[in-house]
Amino acid sequence: MSFIPAKFRAVLLAFTATIVLLLVFLLAASWLAKAPYASDQVFGKVRTGELWSPNARFIDDWYAVEALDDGTFIIGEPKSSQYNSSYLLAGQERALLIDAGSGERPASARSIRAVAESLTTKPVMLMLSHFHFDHTGDLDAFDGALVLATPDLKARAEGGKLALDASETLTGARDLRILRWVAPGEKLELGGRSIEVRGTPGHAHESASFIDHERRFVFAGDFLYQHLGGLVAFLPGSDVGVYADEIGKLLQATGKTYRYFGAHGVPEFDAAWAGKVHKAMRDLAVGTAEPVLGETYLAPGVPLRMHQQDQLLIYQPPLASAPMLFSWRGLGVLLAALVAITAIFWRLFRTLGRSKSGV
Ligand SMILES: [Zn+2]
Known part of the structure; x- marks a missing residue:
């Protein structure tokens, strides 16, 4: 390396x-960010591909259904990577x-x-x-959707449509x-059955939870669920303060006699779990x-701030955020x-080179 001038060497060393x-x-x-669970035990008492309850049954190769009563159904996707559940609430x-x-169903499977x-x-x-993205899979099979009227979504809408x-x-x-805007707190009338739609920001600013007060069901999406994959409070729009407030309000509006259902893992949990969260x-x-420092099964190797209490995990804004890194914008910034770094060092090299040869 003796043929490299000393100043070059210093810069090269600094760069390296x-x-x-x-x-x-x-x-x-x-x-350091260790996964706090074995990867096949993320969903707790159930493994990928297994049924969550003895009352559930596979209706084909992909979907499983559990009837909670004569008009309330869990439509599960036990083989999906995040063990998804969607819910069907029928009125008269x-x-x-x-x-x-x-969105993970094989092409041969029916749309939801x-x-x-x-x-x-x-x-x-x-x-x-x-x-x-993990809740919008078969969006194209529908003519549109009811949409929660949050200020953000209202501002995004154009010509009766939302650009996703x-x-x-x-x-x-x-x-x-957008088939119709639904105001937070509005009751959807299904005919002899009324569903309260609550705005429950925290996981996402547009998160909605659905309450059937008569049958005492709460459907909370990703706002609340119970499994070792943990609750996600690190995405854009996530906020732990707002999250805590909203869980408190939801618990006040429902309580111990309600049955709670989430969108991932074993669908049902109780008010005690919601209280712990x-x-x-x-x-x-x-x-x-x-x-x-921990990592989630959703983004192995990406260090996140993790809060753990026994079976409860909450993930917060990370050192490097997964959505930041895995988007075109993120890769572009990187x-x-x-x-920029290379250009700065390149310039330094050249300037030093010139001043050297000028001497
Ligand atoms: Zn989700």
């Missing part, structure tokens, strides 16, 4: 050191389908709309618990036709919890940063 430090930091973080005049499926229509003779309306971006579907950007989320919001 920076890159190595960055790599070491990322590797160390992802090595119409039925409400909560979520459009995981066809499944819903096989369970009720009433017209099926779709409403999403929130707009993440690639993070909100598995099949690329597309338009969702409420307390943990509040601890996080006021800073009395002590998060550690690439731009690399180009």
Whole structure:
């Protein structure tokens, strides 16, 4: 290396050191961030592909259904990577389908709309618990959906449509036709059956929960569920303070006599679990919890702030965020940063080279 001038060598060393430090930091973080569960035990008492309850049965190679009563159905996808559940609530005049499926069904399987229509003779309306890609799978099978009238969604809507971006579907950007806006707190009348739609931000700002007060059911989407994959409070729009407040309000409006259902893992949990999540989320919001470095089964190797209490895990904004890294914008930023760093060092090299040869 003696043919390289001393100043060059210093810059080269600094450049290499920076890159190595960055790599070491990322590797160390992802090595330290241990998954707090065995990967096949993420869903607790059930494994991928198994039925969640003795009352559930496979209706074909992909879907399984459990009737909670004569008009309430869990439509499960036990073979999906996140063990998804969607819900069908039928009244005497119409039925409400909560979520459009995981988007992971094989092409040979029916759309979730066809499944819903096989369970009720009433017209099926779709409403999403929130707009993440793992709940919008069969959106194209519907003419549109009821949409929660949050300020953000209202501002995004144009010409009666919502433009969904690639993070909100598995099949690329597309338009969702808004059949009707539903105000937070509004009651959907299904005919002899009334469903309260609550805005429950926290996991996503547009999260909705659905309450049947008469039958004492709560359908909470990804706002609340129970499995070792943990609750996700790190996506854009996530906020632990808001999350804690909203769980508290939902518990006040429902309580111990209600049955709760989530969108991932074993569908049903109880108010005690919701109360435990409420307390943990509040601890996080006021800073009395002590998060550690962890990773979720959704993004192995990506270090996240994790708060764990026994079976309860909550993930918060990470050192490097998965959606940030795994989007075109994220990759673009990363690439731009690399180009900028290289350009700066390149210039330094050249300047030093010129001043050297000028001497
Ligand atoms: Zn989800």
